[in-house]
Amino acid sequence: MTSTANRSTTRSHRRLGLTGGGLALVLAGALLPSAAAAPGTGHDTGHDTGHGTGSWAESAYRGAVDVVRGPDGDQQTLDGVVFVDRDQDSEQDRHERGLRGVTVTNGRDVTTTDRRGRYELPAFDNMTVSVTQPRGYQVPVDDDNVAQFFYHHLPEGSPELRYGGLEPTGQLPDEVNFPLATSKITGSAKQHCLIGGDIQTYDLDEVEYARNGAFADLAARTDYTGCGALFIGDVVGDDLSLYPQTRELVSALNGPARFLPGNHDLDFDAASSEHTFDTFRAALGPEYYSYDVGKAHVVALNTVEYAAGSSYTGSLDERQLEWLRNDLAQVPQDRLIVIAAHIPLLDYADEGSSRHQVAQVKEIYELLEGREAVALGGHTHSIENLRAGDSLQGWSDVLGVGELPFTHITAGAISGDWYSGTVLPAGYPAALQRDGGQPGVLTLDITGTRVKERFTVRGEDDSHQMALGVNTPRYREWFAANRSDVGSAPEYTDPLVVSQADLAGTTWLTTNFWMGSTGSTVTAALDDGVALDAVRTQPMRGEAQKVGAEWSDPVAAQQQLVHGGSVAERSMHLWRLELPADLAVGTHTTEVTATDVHGREFTDTLTFEVTG
DSSP states (O other), X not given: OOOTTSOOSOOOOOOSOOXXXXXXXXXXXXXXXXXXXXXXXXOOSSOBSOOSSSOHHHHOOBOOOEEEOSOOSOTTEEEEEEEEOTTOSSSOOTTOOXXXXXXXXXXXXXXXXXXXXXEEEEOOSSEEEEEOBOTTEEOOBOTTOBXXXXXXXXXXXXXXXXXXXXXXXXXXXXXXXXXXXXXXXXHSSEEEEEEEOOXXXXXXXXXXXXXXXXXXXXXXXXXXXTTOEEEESOOBSSOGGGHHHHHHHHTTOXXXXXXXXXXXXXXXXXXXXXXXXXXXXXXXXXXXXXXEETTEEEEEOOOEEOOTTSOOEEOOOHHHHHHHHHHHHTSOTTSEEEEEOSSOSSOSTTTTOSTTSOTTHHHHHHHTTTSEEEEEEOSSSSEEEEOTTOBXXXXXXXXXXXXXSSEEEEEOOTTTTTTOSOBOTTSSXXXXXXXXXXXXXXXXXXXXXXXXXXXXETTSOTTOOEEEEEEOHHHHHHHHHHTTOTTTOOOOOOTTEEEHHHHHTOOEEEEEETTOOTTOEEEEEETTOOEEEOEESOOOBSOOOOOSGGGSOHHHHHHXXXXXXXXXXXXXXXXXXXXXXXXXSEEEEEEEEEEXXXXXXXXXXXXXXXXX
16 A cells, blocks of 8 residues: 555646546636634733734734843743733733733643743753643734744754754743733634645645645635634655745735644654754744634644654654643643644554554543544545544554544645646646545634534635546446556546446446545435435444445546546545446436535535446
């Protein structure tokens, strides 16, 4: 099986019109309509950011962490204050109060501020000190919209690294002070949290693909202003000199941007694991941290461990685990915990792999026992909506995990299948993902502790949620004959023409419902007849993955085998309905209705021809 962690070996960008039966992949560039920001509950009489009026560019709280140079007389202890920055100059003035009960960490120990907003933490070399943004407040952002809530302490700087790493900080500063602005929108119980997986640009051409695709959509949206955008790893594709271009992309956002590292954000030339993400830290922020919006506590984890001369794996080191225990201990039981990471805690695509899932998943489950929680991941370049109670053989064999205790979502990739395939008129490749899903972004719509997930395909509105096709014996023969020739297979002609011999040999109408999950339903009404229930190909009841032509998405595979990319030959969100063997010769139309676990309905139609 091809590793999901490595980019596809087939990356032909053919500037051609689409083939394969005129598949509806040419995107019209429709953008999601703007949504008004929900009202919140500010807690201070000073300037409020996020009123829901005016543009983000006008209202954004821009500033920086206040590092008071010293050196401090006590080099074993770091102290400072968390304060409400009423005049938004990033410095605490006489009339600006400290804020009590705010969480601050050195990446291992966790403390909360006293009644004057002051904190103290043990100090050590190569630590990142950060504040957990509290509900009803906003940390500052810089001119590129990157959230500023941290201070890296590395007295001697990084060892010599190809991409630079961290500059020397010198001795411990006198204080590190964290400014906050009041924010009604982060105090609201209603939040819209944008999750972007795997931007993964390898060169400047791919930066433009990202700009023309998902980032053009995000620039037109205003619904995520409070919670912001969290990009969960593989921000670039090994070339860390592209981080400035990533910053330029997020400068067009309408909300704060935060980042997590992935296995393609590594300093591969670091001699020890403690410096493998130094360039990422210098450009974008901490490896792991937390923040609060509404009643959600977002825990952003680094699940990539790498030692020089070996392969990366999905794991948390002991320092991060200790921080996670300490961080969660500060969070009230009535909060929703959102666990975000690059390598997912576990996933469908790599269910039999220990490397591409997290070794400490059972320990994390124990820490979250009894809490409302949802886990997010990237890495696999697929879309997965795994619900409580789901199980797979690989999870049991490799991780010792039976049924899932809560929802796990793999967010898909902004890059799709590594920007592979035909370049579309909209200015980016088709890049269908390994499960047939189209590239896009995930949004968590949160009300209190209740979560509704939605996936927005690049260039489309939220009604675009499925792909319909037919899986015939003729298609399966073509698939088998060309499976080893990805990117050079002959075009599969007339994909929507079905012979009576095909019907006799079993032909299915297929529905790839990208956010479909356990609890979802798919029905199909043929020629205005009675709607019949389609059957999910992967029940998620402890079985192994089902792989091959019979279980594939024919719409995606017809593009991938011809134009390159991973092949959608397995999926946890594919439904199929067997067509009647006695279907009459002529044209037939099927109306398909997919209903997600939250009761939202999506409808599409497919017209095909039966020949004698």
